[in-house]
Amino acid sequence: MSDYIVKVENINGVLVTTSDRVAKELDVEHKHLLEKIDGYVSKFNSAELSAQFYIPHSYVSLNGRTVRNYLITKKGVAQLVGGYSAAVEKAFQLNVDYINEFEKMENFIKENLGKRADINDIDETKKKNLEIRERYSKVKLAETLKSLIPYSNSEMYKEILVSETAKILTGKELLPPLRVQEKTLTATEIANIFDITPNMVGKIANANNLKTEEFGYWVHEKAAHCDKEVPNFRYFAKVIEEFKKYVKKPKGKK
Numbered sequence: 001m002s003d004y005i006v007k008v009e010n011i012n013g014v015l016v017t018t019s020d021r022v023a024k025e026l027d028v029e030h031k032h033l034l035e036k037i038d039g040y041v042s043k044f045n046s047a048e049l050s051a052q053f054y055i056p057h058s059y060v061s062l063n064g065r066t067v068r069n070y071l072i073t074k075k076g077v078a079q080l081v082g083g084y085s086a087a088v089e090k091a092f093q094l095n096v097d098y099i100n101e102f103e104k105m106e107n108f109i110k111e112n113l114g115k116r117a118d119i120n121d122i123d124e125t126k127k128k129n130l131e132i133r134e135r136y137s138k139v140k141l142a143e144t145l146k147s148l149i150p151y152s153n154s155e156m157y158k159e160i161l162v163s164e165t166a167k168i169l170t171g172k173e174l175l176p177p178l179r180v181q182e183k184t185l186t187a188t189e190i191a192n193i194f195d196i197t198p199n200m201v202g203k204i205a206n207a208n209n210l211k212t213e214e215f216g217y218w219v220h221e222k223a224a225h226c227d228k229e230v231p232n233f234r235y236f237a238k239v240i241e242e243f244k245k246y247v248k249k250p251k252g253k254k
Helices: 019-026 030-043 074-082 091-151 155-170 187-194 198-207 239-246
Strands: 009-011 014-018 054-060 066-072 216-222 229-236
Touching (some): 014 054, 019 030, 019 091, 030 054, 030 066, 030 074, 066 074, 074 091, 091 155, 187 198, 198 229
Antiparallel strands (some): 014 066, 216 229
16 A cells, blocks of 8 residues: 555646655655756757647745746656656656546546536536526517507607617617606696696696697506506696786786
């Protein structure tokens, strides 16, 4: 049984051990091991090829001194430790132990990458399902807005509904949004001006044909005491002059 535990690390995506660790495992001085590695490195034709075996590195010792060492890949271990097999009795077993540890780490990484890919697939499926649900919700909302068009008494409001329906379905402003230039008033605001009730405002407007596009437009608004939407007429400010014809005294006037 080995009296050491080999260690392989994933450093920047490369599986390696270190030259100082291998020196201890072989019971050789680190400086001699470095000389051996330097000799191998000098024989490679390029730094790129050399880095497939040995990667120049350094670490800080316990006394704060920077120490030169090498990161050694799977190929490097096979070459380096294999070169000691004849001279160092434990070299053969050490080489076998490192081969097994590298393979163990490689399999661990592959398994985790596979799990990560499965998670990504699940996330992508959830994302697509969410997009489908959102799309369905938009279509239903657009259908609801479209269904209101025939019930609108205002051409302006119909155009607003068409514009909003197109925007919901496409996500773009296909039709320019209508902009109401004039200030609008509710029946309650007009009632306050003339010191009458909102119901009376409606009666006067109906009796004198004031709920037309000349004097305002229809909107659907949430009712005051329930969640139901109800049609309300919004008046342009100029309708005040018309109401003056049918109401004796505006509020505040004698």
